[in-house]
Amino acid sequence: MLAKPRFRWLPMPYHSMLLFVTWLLLNNTVAPGHLVLGAFLALGIPMLTSGLSQPQPALHKPIKTARYALMVLGDIVTANLEVARQVLGPLDQLHPALIAMPLDIEGDLPITLLASTVSLTPGTVSSEVSQCRKFLYIHALTMTDEAELIATIKERYEKPLMEIFSC
Amino acid sequence: MLSFTVILVSIMVVIALILNLWRLFAGPDLADRLLALDTMYINSIALIILLGIWLSSTLYFEAALLIAMLGFVSTAALCKYLLRGDIIE
Amino acid sequence: MNFVLELIVSIFLLIGGGFILVGSIGLMRLPDFMMRLHAPTKATTLGMGGLLIASMILFTLREPGHISVHELLITIFLFITAPVSAHMMAKTALHQKLKMISRTRGQELLDPASQQLAPPQTTEKVESPKA
Numbered sequence: 441m442l443a444k445p446r447f448r449w450l451p452m453p454y455h456s457m458l459l460f461v462t463w464l465l466l467n468n469t470v471a472p473g474h475l476v477l478g479a480f481l482a483l484g485i486p487m488l489t490s491g492l493s494q495p496q497p498a499l500h501k502p503i504k505t506a507r508y509a510l511m512v513l514g515d516i517v518t519a520n521l522e523v524a525r526q527v528l529g530p531l532d533q534l535h536p537a538l539i540a541m542p543l544d545i546e547g548d549l550p551i552t553l554l555a556s557t558v559s560l561t562p563g564t565v566s567s568e569v570s571q572c573r574k575f576l577y578i579h580a581l582t583m584t585d586e587a588e589l590i591a592t593i594k595e596r597y598e599k600p601l602m603e604i605f606s607c
Numbered sequence: 608m609l610s611f612t613v614i615l616v617s618i619m620v621v622i623a624l625i626l627n628l629w630r631l632f633a634g635p636d637l638a639d640r641l642l643a644l645d646t647m648y649i650n651s652i653a654l655i656i657l658l659g660i661w662l663s664s665t666l667y668f669e670a671a672l673l674i675a676m677l678g679f680v681s682t683a684a685l686c687k688y689l690l691r692g693d694i695i696e
Numbered sequence: 697m698n699f700v701l702e703l704i705v706s707i708f709l710l711i712g713g714g715f716i717l718v719g720s721i722g723l724m725r726l727p728d729f730m731m732r733l734h735a736p737t738k739a740t741t742l743g744m745g746g747l748l749i750a751s752m753i754l755f756t757l758r759e760p761g762h763i764s765v766h767e768l769l770i771t772i773f774l775f776i777t778a779p780v781s782a783h784m785m786a787k788t789a790l791h792q793k794l795k796m797i798s799r800t801r802g803q804e805l806l807d808p809a810s811q812q813l814a815p816p817q818t819t820e821k822v823e824s825p826k827a
Contacts, residue, residue, distance in 0.1 A: 466672075468665070468766040520715060520742045527722035527735050536731050537801040540815035559779035560741070565733050566779070567786030570814045577805065577815075579786065581734045586801075608699075609754075612706040616713035616747075623720035630723050630732075638729055638789045645781055646723055646736040649744055649774065653716055656747050656767075660709075665755055668766055675770055679777040686784035690791050 451490035456482040494548075501604050508600045515561045515596075523563055526582060537583040538567075541576045541590050545598055550605045551576070557597050564589070613661050620653045641685050648678030705754045712746025715739045728797045729789050737782040744774050 450456060463478035464470060526534060545554055551573065555566035558578060568577040583589055624647060631643035652671045659667035722735020748767040755764035793806065805815055 462769065465766050465769045468764060516738075516742060520738050523722075523734060523738050524715065524718045527718055527725065527739070531725065531727065534731070535799060535801065536728075536796065538730075538796070538805045540805055555783060556776075556779035559737060559782050560775070563734065565730070565737065565782055565786055567730070567783065568790055572814055575814050577790075579730045579733070581731060583801070609702045609706060612709050616709045619713040619717045623717050626720040626724045636729060636792070636794055638785060638792060638794060639732065641788070642729070642732060642736060642785055643723065645785070646720060646740055649736070649740050650716060650720070652770065652774075653712070653744060653747050656751050657709075660705075660751055660754060663754075663758070665764060665766075668770075672770055672773070675773050675777075679773075679781060682781045683784060686781070686788045689788045690784075 450483070450486070452486040452493065455486050459485055504600065504604050508604060511600075512557055512561065512597075519561045519563060523581065526563070534582045535584070537580050537586065539578050539580065539583070539586050539589065540570075541578055541593060543569075543574055543576055543598075544594070545602050545605075546573070547605065550601055554598055554601055557601075558593060561597075564593075610661070613657055617654065617657050617661075620650055620657065624650050624654075637689055641682065641689070644685075645678070645682045648674055648682075652678075701754070701757050705750045708746050708750035708753065712743045712748075712750060715743030715746060717743075719743060728800075729794045730786065730796055730800075733782055733786060733789070737778050741774055741778040745771050 460478045460482035463481055464474060467474050543551065543554075545551060551569060555569065555576060558564050558566045558576070563581040564578050566576055567579050569575070570577070578593075580589060627643045627647045627650065631640050631647070634640045634643055652674050655667050655671045655674070659665060659671075716739070719736045719739035722739060723732055726732045726735060748771045752765060752767045755767075756762070790806065796806075
């Protein structure tokens, strides 16, 4: 399901919100003048640039998205402790591998989010997406079992993303 | 105590920068040098943040943000160049 | 400035500096490019997160009533761009067919991956427990 422009004066509501918050963060203030200027920019820039944007699957479950973001943040910390231990430990115990993971998820934005999550979290870097958008090539720093790694990624990251984008 | 920690962490970041520099010179391939450069710009942001804490001034935030943005764009441009032999297709 | 604030900020600074150092040690130590890519993308990014959180806590709590959250922008920016640049560098390495160390499994995937093709006989690979 694709997000269509619902209002003429607010073609990209999420982007507008993001721009407004970014402007306030950039100026580190909530002074009234900056609120007005930020609102002006948040309305004006999407109006000028909405013609360039490609339609993307819409977010349906904001609470699930927030939960997913928190889970990924927690996983980043644990994955980093693991990677630090592997980097500082003996190197001949590392068994790197290049694997191809079949993708069930569709669409550019969901695949990008999944690839970024895979890169940031569990000792893996996403390195290429096949042209048919069906396979994600992943390089793992150390891998004991290919099927187990793929199952973990599918269960932990791909399933919630599919629920979020309901595809 | 804080000033001591800031100096200690700065020394750690500088050691990290020297290791990156070693990889930049020794890296057997262009991609290795690219990775070293990418890590170096992130580490230099760390040094600027530490300078801001040391001088207790938030003025250095803009410099850090600029380095972050330009660093990412230059990494992307260099990758494009190595991938295609051209930046703008 | 009180002692507890300094202690918290120092702990975050030390965590951040430690992860940055680990990232660079990994960059120097690991044997091939694809393995080296892991250390800076993960450890250095988290290290920056630690430093920026320390800076945020310090500048917010130093004077009461003054909130400083703009370091959050750099943190979010780094966390968004780190996987993207890692992906681009991995693409570059695959495209240039950089050698991986000999015990890397799945090296036969290097050719289809660098041409963005689907892997050969995928169904068998997924079903088999050990590759």
